[in-house]
Amino acid sequence: MSKNDIKVALIGNPNTGKTSLFNQLTGLNQKVGNYPGITVDKKEGKSKLSETQNAIITDLPGTYSINPTSIDESIVLKTLLKKDIKESPDVILVVADVENLKRNLLLFSQIKDLEIPTVLAINMVDQMSRKGISIDLSLLKEELNTEVVLISARKNEGINDVKEAIIRCHVAAKASPLCGINHQIDPDYFDKLKEISPNFSMYELWLMVTQNNYPEEISSEEKQKLLDFKKDITKLKKYQHKETIYRYQEINKILKKTYIVDKSKAKDLRSKLDRFFTHKVFGYVFFVILLLVIFQSIFDWASIPMDFIDAMFAEIADFTKDNLPEGVLTDLLTEGIIPGIGGVIIFIPQIAILFLFIAILEETGYMSRVVFLMDKIMRRFGMNGKSIIPLISGTACAIPAIMATRTISSWKERLITILVTPFTTCSARLPVYAILIALVIPDKKVFGFLNLQGLVLLALYALGFASAVLAAYILHKTLDVKSKSFFVVEMPNYKLPSIKNVFYEVVEKTKAFVFGAGKIILALSIVLWFLASNGGEKYNNAEKYVTENFVNQGLSDDEIQQKIASVKLENSYIGVLGKSIEPVIKPLGYDWKIGIALITSFAAREVFVGTLATIYSVEADDEDTTTIKQKMSSEINPETGNKRFNFPVGMSLMVFYAFAMQCMATLAIVKRETKSWKWPLIQLFGLALLAYVSSFITYQILS
Amino acid sequence: MSTIATLQKGEIGYISEESLDFIPLKLLEMGCLPGAEVQLVQIAPLKDPLYICVNGSHLAIRKETASQIKILKVSL
Numbered sequence: 114m115s116k117n118d119i120k121v122a123l124i125g126n127p128n129t130g131k132t133s134l135f136n137q138l139t140g141l142n143q144k145v146g147n148y149p150g151i152t153v154d155k156k157e158g159k160s161k162l163s164e165t166q167n168a169i170i171t172d173l174p175g176t177y178s179i180n181p182t183s184i185d186e187s188i189v190l191k192t193l194l195k196k197d198i199k200e201s202p203d204v205i206l207v208v209a210d211v212e213n214l215k216r217n218l219l220l221f222s223q224i225k226d227l228e229i230p231t232v233l234a235i236n237m238v239d240q241m242s243r244k245g246i247s248i249d250l251s252l253l254k255e256e257l258n259t260e261v262v263l264i265s266a267r268k269n270e271g272i273n274d275v276k277e278a279i280i281r282c283h284v285a286a287k288a289s290p291l292c293g294i295n296h297q298i299d300p301d302y303f304d305k306l307k308e309i310s311p312n313f314s315m316y317e318l319w320l321m322v323t324q325n326n327y328p329e330e331i332s333s334e335e336k337q338k339l340l341d342f343k344k345d346i347t348k349l350k351k352y353q354h355k356e357t358i359y360r361y362q363e364i365n366k367i368l369k370k371t372y373i374v375d376k377s378k379a380k381d382l383r384s385k386l387d388r389f390f391t392h393k394v395f396g397y398v399f400f401v402i403l404l405l406v407i408f409q410s411i412f413d414w415a416s417i418p419m420d421f422i423d424a425m426f427a428e429i430a431d432f433t434k435d436n437l438p439e440g441v442l443t444d445l446l447t448e449g450i451i452p453g454i455g456g457v458i459i460f461i462p463q464i465a466i467l468f469l470f471i472a473i474l475e476e477t478g479y480m481s482r483v484v485f486l487m488d489k490i491m492r493r494f495g496m497n498g499k500s501i502i503p504l505i506s507g508t509a510c511a512i513p514a515i516m517a518t519r520t521i522s523s524w525k526e527r528l529i530t531i532l533v534t535p536f537t538t539c540s541a542r543l544p545v546y547a548i549l550i551a552l553v554i555p556d557k558k559v560f561g562f563l564n565l566q567g568l569v570l571l572a573l574y575a576l577g578f579a580s581a582v583l584a585a586y587i588l589h590k591t592l593d594v595k596s597k598s599f600f601v602v603e604m605p606n607y608k609l610p611s612i613k614n615v616f617y618e619v620v621e622k623t624k625a626f627v628f629g630a631g632k633i634i635l636a637l638s639i640v641l642w643f644l645a646s647n648g649g650e651k652y653n654n655a656e657k658y659v660t661e662n663f664v665n666q667g668l669s670d671d672e673i674q675q676k677i678a679s680v681k682l683e684n685s686y687i688g689v690l691g692k693s694i695e696p697v698i699k700p701l702g703y704d705w706k707i708g709i710a711l712i713t714s715f716a717a718r719e720v721f722v723g724t725l726a727t728i729y730s731v732e733a734d735d736e737d738t739t740t741i742k743q744k745m746s747s748e749i750n751p752e753t754g755n756k757r758f759n760f761p762v763g764m765s766l767m768v769f770y771a772f773a774m775q776c777m778a779t780l781a782i783v784k785r786e787t788k789s790w791k792w793p794l795i796q797l798f799g800l801a802l803l804a805y806v807s808s809f810i811t812y813q814i815l816s
Numbered sequence: 817m818s819t820i821a822t823l824q825k826g827e828i829g830y831i832s833e834e835s836l837d838f839i840p841l842k843l844l845e846m847g848c849l850p851g852a853e854v855q856l857v858q859i860a861p862l863k864d865p866l867y868i869c870v871n872g873s874h875l876a877i878r879k880e881t882a883s884q885i886k887i888l889k890v891s892l
């Protein structure tokens with residue numbers, strides 16, 4: 114960043130299109146969606162304003178005012194109160210929704226009073242004619258005493274005007290308060306406040322008092338004086354109310370002259386759709402059918418490309434083996450890396466379909482209706498209607514889901530939501546479930562149209578939700594945390610999903626999944642392969658041992674080779690390690706090879722399949738390379754002579770993965786969001802115990 | 817006593833001046849001002865929360881909050 118770059122902060126009500134504008138200005142692809150609270154953290158990007166001028170743009174969470182009631186909103190206040198030259202914004206770009214300009218201007222008026230240069234971008238002007246809105250732009254500029262631009266971030270209109278306005282505003286460095294609340298409410302009181310420090314504007318000092326947020330630059334003496342103002346808390350509260358009323362009065366005066374809505378021209382789709390989606394019967398029925406459709410399609414649509422990818426990787430491994438000279442490196446490629454990577458790539462179709470559905474749901478505005486439908490129910494379990502968003506988006510990944518809890522203002526409800534979110538079936542579990550279901554559940558239709566495998570998958574998702582809710586209930590009854598529950602949610606307009614947004618969302622998330630898991634599996638498969646193809650004395654003497662012991666049993670050459678391979682694997686380093694934990698997992702129905710996969714998937718669940726693929730490849734008799742599914746289904750349990758992955762083992766494994774907290778990244782995020790090691794550790798050990806006990810019961814009952 | 821919580825679905829009322837001190841600041845900021853017209857748009861299936869429209873904002877609030885906000889009804 115160079116010294117001349119203008120620092121611009123994007124501020125505005127939730128869901129007004131700040132991130133859409135940010136993406137247009139910077140060329141980045143940050144997540145956009147149609148419900149309040151998509152952005153919950155700061156994000157910076159660079160933008161070229163003109164040939165000679167660059168800017169650093171900061172995207173921020175949405176907020177209705179600078180009086181925060183939740184973590185995401187307080188990030189905005191902190192940014193605004195910064196006095197540090199390096200960090201404090203030079204220009205504030207307020208993004209407002211044209212449809213609800215009045216409410217959006219409240220925040221604008223507060224920011225103006227901080228006396229920072231401000232540009233007002235009125236977004237979504239593409240909606241103006243449909244809603245019968247017209248604006249007198251030049252008069253509005255004059256009345257607000259600020260640069261005002263009309264834009265449509267989604268249609269990429271007016272972006273250059275924004276850039277020019279930022280430059281003009283920065284050069285003029287003109288900043289004057291809009292409302293000047295002091296004279297209207299209690300001049301003496303506010304004059305006394307202003308005298309405390311010459312370095313801050315009156316409104317900044319007022320915010321410090323009301324928000325209990327004191328920047329470093331304030332001296333302890335000054336702080337003491339500010340604290341005196343807090344003594345009369347009723348007066349403070351009353352003045353805050355008065356301030357808000359006064360601001361609205363001023364805004365109304367201005368809008369009366371400049372903003373006209375012709376109601377007769379407005380088309381109202383919202384109320385019709387709402388009548389259906391929030392209906393007491395159809396609302397829930399629709400929600401359930403929607404979920405059913407999603408899980409059916411994950412299985413039905415994805416199976417063709419998945420089988421194709423699976424076969425392709427087998428071909429690639431074959432091809433590599435045939436064409437590269439024999440040796441250690443070729444072995445590493447064909448037995449370690451290729452099957453390992455294949456174990457991740459194969460799941461792209463399913464993951465992408467899941468992400469596609471989530472992205473569409475988020476873009477239509479339906480999510481907020483689910484929040485509305487679910488609040489009462491969620492409250493019984495110690496959560497909040499808003500908790501449903503992490504629980505749904507947690508089906509993609511728990512990490513952004515846990516971040517999304519920042520919009521929940523009550524700490525207890527937020528903590529409970531964070532703790533139970535890992536129960537929801539994230540996309541990393543999907544690979545494990547998918548392969549196990551394909552192995553142990555017959556592919557047939559029930560009732561003529563429902564795919565049984567899809568139903569089992571749905572049941573596993575239901576198990577996840579049910580345990581999340583149950584765990585929440587237990588926490589609700591046992592956690593001794595006091596905090597007030599409060600709930601206001603804005604219901605956004607319904608929108609047709611923007612194809613571009615949905616596309617990027619699916620691509621970005623799928624990419625993150627593949628590369629995230631890919632990196633781990635690449636590293637792990639090399640290590641695994643090494644540990645599986647080396648060993649101690651017994652490993653090296655395997656051939657001798659087998660020929661000596663089995664020579665008289667009339668085995669064919671092939672069988673002898675196979676025998677040698679398995680004795681080798683058993684005595685390799687990884688084999689010894691796996692064998693040592695076998696007694697612990699045997700009651701769950703697992704052998705040591707599955708045990709190895711359990712250990713590696715503590716880093717990330719999705720490496721389970723890749724790990725098994727690598728292990729089985731090392732052991733496999735070298736001639737034919739088979740697909741992952743064939744490898745797993747032909748694995749025999751030597752004790753019974755039956756398939757290793759039979760029904761009880763498959764079910765027990767699925768139950769294990771449903772509960773176990775096998776994700777380092779989630780633990781790290783929980784640590785960050787709860788600011789202590791206590792909660793992630795409780796999660797880790799509590800869930801491990803739960804997983805073990807439930808799998809044990811499952812296996813023992815079924816076998 | 818009429819409050820937002822006692823409105824029928826689709827009914828309209830005006831927030832009374834006297835409830836100013838009982839309106840949470842956050843709601844006030846979102847447009848729930850004394851004197852403003854408020855319409856009850858939808859009631860959630862379990863009777864809570866309520867979906868209201870006030871000053872151009874469409875909000876879902878809980879019954880508990882809604883019952884603190886007194887309103888005047890205009891009979892047509």
Ligand SMILES: Nc1nc2c(ncn2[C@@H]2O[C@H](COP(=O)(O)OP(=O)(O)OP(=O)(O)O)[C@@H](O)[C@H]2O)c(=O)[nH]1
Pocket residue numbers: 125126127128129130131132133134144145146147148149150151152153173174175176236237238239240264265266267268476608611614
């Ligand atoms: N019609 C229309 N829709 C828009 C426009 N700009 C953004 N949107 C849509 O508005 C919704 C919200 O956009 P975001 O960019 O996520 O809004 P945000 O202000 O960053 O929201 P939060 O991060 O939740 O505060 C998305 O569905 C966008 O597609 C626009 O100019 N016209």
Ligand SMILES: [Mg+2]
Pocket residue numbers: 131132133144151152173174175
């Ligand atoms: Mg955003």
